[in-house]
Amino acid sequence: MGYNTRAGTESGAGYGAAGTWPAYWIAVVRVLTGWWFFHAGFTKLLEGGLTFDPSGYLQGMAGTVLAPVGTTLAGYPGIIGPMVVIFETLIGLALIVGLLTRFASFGGVMFMTMFWIGNAEYAHGVVNSDFMGLLLFTTIIVFGAGRYYGLDSIVERTDLVQGAPRLKYLLG
Template structure:
């Protein structure tokens, strides 16, 4: 009986896909996650402006978690910055994802937010696998799949002369 002895790992492996349904799904996922964060940010901006006081309060309550020292420092040393940056960053991350601009950079920012949310809810009343972890995984998925290249502006930006001259910019795009 003959069998294939070739190494399957020797072939080029890429995440994502080229089928129309796969590219549509990746773009749809990016837009939905973008709407999620845009809505969260805009709601905070409408209600509190750039003075979202729950942000610093949330961080100072994270003392008993893995990120506790950093979170407590952020909540006490730079509370005005945190109060302003939370709604602004959520809004900008959402807009970037929805438009497909600098998707990897925006997704990295979203992953940081979700890591703080996940660790901040360290009692894990809904288990370790909860909505915050799912959000974190969504952002990591968008990074790995270079989701901005699918019906997003990153696909256009990556063809510009600037990106061609500085190809490392693609690490922020896509």
């Protein structure tokens, strides 16, 4: 399989998008999703530093399947709040530049799953904005979106990754 530098993928890859336009689109989805999360985290950082208090949201999980998780996490606002700010910002940055894309997107999936179940606003059924965010992060994982005009396409060619091909599961 030859390396396609325009699309940032190996040609003939089973799950890759073929062609330039799908590669552009996947890169756009990755960058916009990254901006969404970066903006959420960085705005919290600018407005209150690392003092974000998620306890109201976590208490809102009462009555859902994640109620025990929310109750446990609400007991540690001094740890969970800063983690939300830091991880939202880092996940966003990773997606914007396309580095450790699958790893970062897995973090996004974890956030969006908690938001989706925790918010429990299903006026339109199970499909709401949190679910759509979950689908965006899942799509980024499935397509290995960091390979499309992202730094993962460069990192995957290094000797380190070539010698340990399982690292590609964190990249892409």
